[in-house]
Amino acid sequence: NAGVTQTPKFQVLKTGQSMTLQCAQDMNHEYMSWYRQDPGMGLRLIHYSVGAGITDQGEVPNGYNVSRSTTEDFPLRLLSAAPSQTSVYFCASRVSGRARTDTQYFGPGTRLTVL
Amino acid sequence: GENVEQHPSTLSVQEGDSAVIKCTYSDSASNYFPWYKQELGKRPQLIIDIRSNVGEKKDQRIAVTLNKTAKHFSLHITETQPEDSAVYFCAASRSYNTNAGKSTFGDGTTLTVKP
Numbered sequence: 001n002a003g004v005t006q007t008p009k010f011q012v013l014k015t016g017q018s019m020t021l022q023c024a025q026d027m028n029h030e031y032m033s034w035y036r037q038d039p040g041m042g043l044r045l046i047h048y049s050v051g052a053g054i055t056d057q058g059e060v061p062n063g064y065n066v067s068r069s070t071t072e073d074f075p076l077r078l079l080s081a082a083p084s085q086t087s088v089y090f091c092a093s094r095v096s097g098r099a100r101t102d103t104q105y106f107g108p109g110t111r112l113t114v115l
Numbered sequence: 116g117e118n119v120e121q122h123p124s125t126l127s128v129q130e131g132d133s134a135v136i137k138c139t140y141s142d143s144a145s146n147y148f149p150w151y152k153q154e155l156g157k158r159p160q161l162i163i164d165i166r167s168n169v170g171e172k173k174d175q176r177i178a179v180t181l182n183k184t185a186k187h188f189s190l191h192i193t194e195t196q197p198e199d200s201a202v203y204f205c206a207a208s209r210s211y212n213t214n215a216g217k218s219t220f221g222d223g224t225t226l227t228v229k230p
Contacts, residue, residue, distance in 0.1 A: 033217075033218070035220075040124075040223075041222050041223070042119075042121070042220035042221050042222045042223050043159070043204065043220045044220070045217060045219070058217060059116070059219075090158060090159070102147045102149070102164065102208070103149075104149070104218065106158040106159050106160070107158065108158050109158055
């Protein structure tokens with residue numbers, strides 16, 4: 001299993017540009033999440049999904065959109081990039097609550113710089 | 116929503132000494148408390164976790180304790196080694212329901228183990 005994969009690893013955008021960060025997992029996990037990590041801070045939840053077709057907002061959702069059309073993929077869209085969105089973005093997945101295990105697996109991250 | 120506070124933000128110990136990191140949480144419904152280790156430029160990785168029906172859990176040199184009444188939990192690392200140097204994050208979440216997709220993280224503790 002590849003686990004949780006993210007592309008790209010690095011990205012530089014200009015203010016106002018849009019882009020999609022890709023996340024995929026091959027572990028058949030129902031739950032997927034997007035976090036951003038800023039220097040000196042923990043991971044803050046942007047959006048999450050408990051299954052295909054179901055998404056919800058986390059702590060810091062403004063400026064980001066998500067969709068979950070398949071179990072495997074959970075892309076994060078930046079609609080109009082702003083310098084405040086410069087951060088490292090992590091995607092994570094875990095099995096559903098029915099499995100009674102909570103281990104969350106993180107992708108390698110995408111380092112985004114907005115100029 | 117949940118709020119997690121983590122202390123200290125930095126911790127420096129001599130090799131062989133013990134290290135203790137503490138977290139407090141606000142949501143009494145939280146019942147799953149993982150700890151993650153993040154090395155520079157890498158993804159967070161789970162090192163130990165504890166559920167609310169357990170007061171303590173050990174795994175070799177690492178242990179976690181939970182005080183549900185006081186709503187705090189702690190990470191204990193004994194016989195520290197230079198390779199333990201990293202940023203450690205605590206987190207809290209509700210398990211076994213749709214909110215299980217939402218984890219709230221502390222701001223992290225940078226542990227430095229001096230040889």
